[in-house]
Amino acid sequence: xxxxxxxxxxxxxxxxxxxxxxxxxxxxxxxxxxxxxxxxxxxxxxxxxxxxxxxxxxxxxxxxxxxxxxxxxxxxxxxxxxxxxxxxxxxxxxxxxxxxxxxxxxxxxxxxxxxxxxxxxxxxxxxxxxxxxxxxxxxxxxxxxxxxxxxxxxxxxxxxxxxxxxxxxxxxxxxxxxxxxxxxxxxxxxxxxxxxxxxxx
Amino acid sequence: xxxxxxxxxxxxxxxxxxxxxxxxxxxxxxxxxxxxxxxxxxxxxxxxxxxxxxxxxxxxxxxxxxxxxxxxxxxxxxxxxxxxxxxxxxxxxxxxxxxxxxxxxxxxxxxxxxxxxxxxxxxxxxxxxxxxxxxxxxxxxxxxxxxxxxxxxxxxxxxxxxxxxxxxxxxxxxxxxxxxxxxxxxxxxxxxxxxxxxxxxxxxxxxxxxxxxxxxxxxxxxxxxxxxxxxxxxxxxxxxxxxxxxxxxxxxxxxxxxxxxxxxxxxxxxxxxxxxxxxxxxxxxxxxxxxxxxxxxxxxxxxxxxxxxxxxxxxxxxxxxxxxxxxxxxxxxxxxxxxxxxxxxxxxxxxxxxxxxxxxxxxxxxxxxxxxxxxxxxxxxxxxxxxxxxxxxxxxxxxxxxxxxxxxxxxxxxxxxxxxxxxxxxxxxxxxxxxxxxxxxxxxxxxxxxxxxxxxxxxxxxxxxxxxxxxxxxxxxxxxxxxxxxxxxxxxxxxxxxxxxxxxxxxxxxxxxxxxxxxxxxxxxxxxxxxxxxxxxxxxxxxxxxxxxxxxxxxxxxxxxxxxxxxxxxxxxxxxxxxxxxxxxxxxxxxxxxxxxxxx
Numbered sequence: 001x002x003x004x005x006x007x008x009x010x011x012x013x014x015x016x017x018x019x020x021x022x023x024x025x026x027x028x029x030x031x032x033x034x035x036x037x038x039x040x041x042x043x044x045x046x047x048x049x050x051x052x053x054x055x056x057x058x059x060x061x062x063x064x065x066x067x068x069x070x071x072x073x074x075x076x077x078x079x080x081x082x083x084x085x086x087x088x089x090x091x092x093x094x095x096x097x098x099x100x101x102x103x104x105x106x107x108x109x110x111x112x113x114x115x116x117x118x119x120x121x122x123x124x125x126x127x128x129x130x131x132x133x134x135x136x137x138x139x140x141x142x143x144x145x146x147x148x149x150x151x152x153x154x155x156x157x158x159x160x161x162x163x164x165x166x167x168x169x170x171x172x173x174x175x176x177x178x179x180x181x182x183x184x185x186x187x188x189x190x191x192x193x194x195x196x197x198x199x200x201x
Numbered sequence: 202x203x204x205x206x207x208x209x210x211x212x213x214x215x216x217x218x219x220x221x222x223x224x225x226x227x228x229x230x231x232x233x234x235x236x237x238x239x240x241x242x243x244x245x246x247x248x249x250x251x252x253x254x255x256x257x258x259x260x261x262x263x264x265x266x267x268x269x270x271x272x273x274x275x276x277x278x279x280x281x282x283x284x285x286x287x288x289x290x291x292x293x294x295x296x297x298x299x300x301x302x303x304x305x306x307x308x309x310x311x312x313x314x315x316x317x318x319x320x321x322x323x324x325x326x327x328x329x330x331x332x333x334x335x336x337x338x339x340x341x342x343x344x345x346x347x348x349x350x351x352x353x354x355x356x357x358x359x360x361x362x363x364x365x366x367x368x369x370x371x372x373x374x375x376x377x378x379x380x381x382x383x384x385x386x387x388x389x390x391x392x393x394x395x396x397x398x399x400x401x402x403x404x405x406x407x408x409x410x411x412x413x414x415x416x417x418x419x420x421x422x423x424x425x426x427x428x429x430x431x432x433x434x435x436x437x438x439x440x441x442x443x444x445x446x447x448x449x450x451x452x453x454x455x456x457x458x459x460x461x462x463x464x465x466x467x468x469x470x471x472x473x474x475x476x477x478x479x480x481x482x483x484x485x486x487x488x489x490x491x492x493x494x495x496x497x498x499x500x501x502x503x504x505x506x507x508x509x510x511x512x513x514x515x516x517x518x519x520x521x522x523x524x525x526x527x528x529x530x531x532x533x534x535x536x537x538x539x540x541x542x543x544x545x546x547x548x549x550x551x552x553x554x555x556x557x558x559x560x561x562x563x564x565x566x567x568x569x570x571x572x573x574x575x576x577x578x579x580x581x582x583x584x585x586x587x588x589x590x591x592x593x594x595x596x597x598x599x600x601x602x603x604x605x606x607x608x609x610x611x612x613x614x615x616x617x618x619x620x621x622x623x624x625x626x627x628x629x630x631x632x633x634x635x636x637x638x639x640x641x642x643x644x645x646x647x648x649x650x651x652x653x654x655x656x657x658x659x660x661x662x663x664x665x666x667x668x669x670x671x672x673x674x675x676x677x678x679x680x681x682x683x684x685x686x687x688x689x690x691x692x693x694x695x696x697x698x699x700x701x702x703x704x705x706x707x708x709x710x711x712x713x714x715x716x717x718x719x720x721x722x723x724x725x726x727x728x729x730x731x732x733x734x735x736x737x738x739x740x741x742x743x744x745x746x747x748x749x750x751x752x753x754x755x756x757x758x759x760x761x762x763x764x765x766x767x768x769x770x771x772x773x774x775x776x777x778x779x780x781x782x783x784x785x786x787x788x789x790x791x792x793x794x795x796x797x798x799x800x801x
Contacts, residue, residue, distance in 0.1 A: 093658075094642065094644065094658045095658075097658040097659060098481075098644070098656065098657055099653060099655065101659075102393070102653075102655075102762060103322070103762070105762050106660065106661070106762075111327075111761050111762040112274075112275065112327070112756055112757045112761030112762075112790055113275075113327055113328070113761065136322075144272065144273045144274055144790075145293070145294075145318050146321075147318050147319065147321040147322045148322055149319070149322035149323065149652075151652070153649050153651075153652060154649050154652040154653070155647050155649065156646045156649075156652070156653070156654075156655075156656075157652075180604075180640070180660055199647055200647075
């Protein structure tokens with residue numbers, strides 16, 4: 001999966017997006033009317049907001065404190081003028097800065113030898129993301145060979161794959177600037193349960 | 202006149218002691234025209250007796266020649282010069298070039314090992330390599346994948362090679378080696394992967410393993426004698442390591458050995474430091490976690506430890522103890538003593554008696570250091586030799602899932618591996634430092650072999666309430682434990698310093714400047730901006746009667762992570778724009794050697 005060229009995947013992803021978009025028209029109408037509580041209230045002064053991506057990633061559904069976008073993928077929920085984060089975005093921040101930042105830099109800004117995920121996640125979709133996370137990635141450019149390890153066996157990463165995805169989507173769309181989340185929604189019971197089952201012991 | 206004066210001073214240095222160490226290494230380190238060890242001499246002084254380039258003329262320095270390594274990763278360490286040959290190493294894939302200085306640097310041979318690229322992501326913090334060593338006609342390379350190779354210095358042909366560790370378990374290498382007597386001593390990395398680390402001695406002629414001493418574990422694997430090995434003057438006793446861990450946790454205990462080695466031929470002891478205990482979550486490993494974070498003195502023939510001193514018991518901040526041990530002979534209270542000075546990640550500059558391990562000085566070498574108020578120097582106290590930890594900054598006492606804020610220094614330390622220099626002329630140490638603080642939040646992690654095992658979230662920022670920069674270049678009096686002068690730097694100083702008999706101290710900066718300062722005052726005398734940020738160490742050599750200064754450029758390493766994107770501004774509060782002083786606005790990737798000289 002991860003070895004497939006991005007260019008090959010792109011039409012495939014576009015097709016997927018089309019399908020889900022059409023299937024979703026009715027629901028989106030409902031969502032608008034039904035639940036204004038799903039709307040984000042971002043920091044009005046946050047720089048680098050990409051409205052198109054923010055709209056794309058907007059939550060249309062919430063289940064046990066976990067938010068989903070119109071494609072049914074996990075997404076973020078930010079309120080109180082950008083000060084309060086849903087549990088998964090917060091947890092993703094924390095896990096990212098333990099597991100990923102030694103290569104991908106603080107706040108997904110990249111390093112001298114690994115790409116800035118705040119940019120990569122503008123285009124990488126959920127399936128690609130999970131595939132790369134579990135299987136790793138390799139590419140060779142002039143003067144440096146880049147290798148991302150496969151985290152498939154690493155519970156400290158894979159048990160929080162959705163958390164990481166949610167956090168990185170918030171960074172990629174500019175909904176979340178370079179801050180450390182302080183206020184957060186309560187840790188959902190579902191997250192506790194899933195964590196326990198996934199980590200085991 | 203000056204030369205005579207210097208020789209007299211130089212005679213006091215350990216490197217010139219007339220005892221069998223490695224005769225060949227001693228012979229070459231006594232000749233300042235060459236550099237055969239990354240540390241310049243066995244004492245790790247990084248002092249050169251060359252004085253053609255001096256405080257008066259250094260401002261005329263100009264670029265003599267350059268060489269591209271062809272690799273765009275973090276370039277640590279420095280080239281070596283042996284006779285008319287220069288040996289240049291690169292980060293992964295760890296190419297070695299042999300250049301003939303008599304023929305304008307023509308490439309005589311090139312060695313490129315075949316290494317599995319899967320080692321790359323197992324290396325925490327970039328694929329740096331801190332360079333080669335030369336002894337007895339061989340160039341010793343310790344590759345990223347832990348293969349140690351002896352190459353014929355003339356032909357580049359492999360004499361022997363041996364594998365020291367297993368990258369699939371997270372064991373890798375970034376360090377140089379110590380050629381001592383008839384042995385090559387090597388360390389290993391992997392503290393973020395739960396590796397139990399060690400130092401190992403191989404026979405320099407055959408590559409056969411002679412001994413291995415672990416940092417944590419049972420006595421027979423540590424190579425300690427419960428009665429003979431001492432800590433702060435007392436025998437360490439039985440099971441000194443494993444009784445400071447809970448259950449089997451020592452088996453993934455860390456204590457990695459990725460720093461520098463020094464050696465005293467008179468005392469016949471080698472010195473190095475061990476790194477952090479795994480994981481970064483202190484709650485998951487109760488106890489002192491001995492002997493992580495420790496200065497070790499070992500016999501190089503047997504590996505047996507003479508003394509140990511643990512600087513940061515039960516680490517709560519990732520303050521690896523691996524920085525270099527600099528050996529000097531200086532007067533303390535009127536008496537000439539054999540000293541060891543060490544600038545630790547934890548922000549304390551330690552001076553010990555290197556024969557006995559007696560602690561003489563432990564003072565902060567950056568005033569912002571706050572995790573401990575001081576090191577207890579009262580020999581009658583039960584805390585003798587221990588840091589007095591401040592509860593507010595204790596990630597252990599604040600506990601899991603609590604964000605401890607404003608801890609100084611940050612995990613990268615007040616100083617990381619970038620080695621300091623010592624000038625016997627001034628009696629001062631010249632120390633490249635970080636001026637960065639952090640928030641640190643530990644949490645529970647599970648261990649999978651070969652996978653990172655970190656267990657903490659960190660945010661770093663320039664020291665608040667200071668000059669706004671992330672580094673200082675300081676001069677330190679190791680006997681008094683005082684800063685003599687301090688030059689603020691915008692970025693952490695991640696380059697090894699070089700002191701010379703010309704009263705000049707050289708270092709590089711992350712923006713890419715090679716700088717020369719006055720050894721007495723710190724006044725900047727010269728700077729030149731090289732093509733990429735500098736994390737390598739300054740070296741000097743003499744060829745056909747002319748002195749040269751060389752430096753590797755190539756930004757990366759730990760510094761290439763946070764600083765490339767810029768740390769967050771601690772004073773701007775929530776919602777602040779990031780990219781505070783982003784290094785990426787100042788420099789770019791590179792891989793180049795720049796050599797300087799005075800005009801003809």
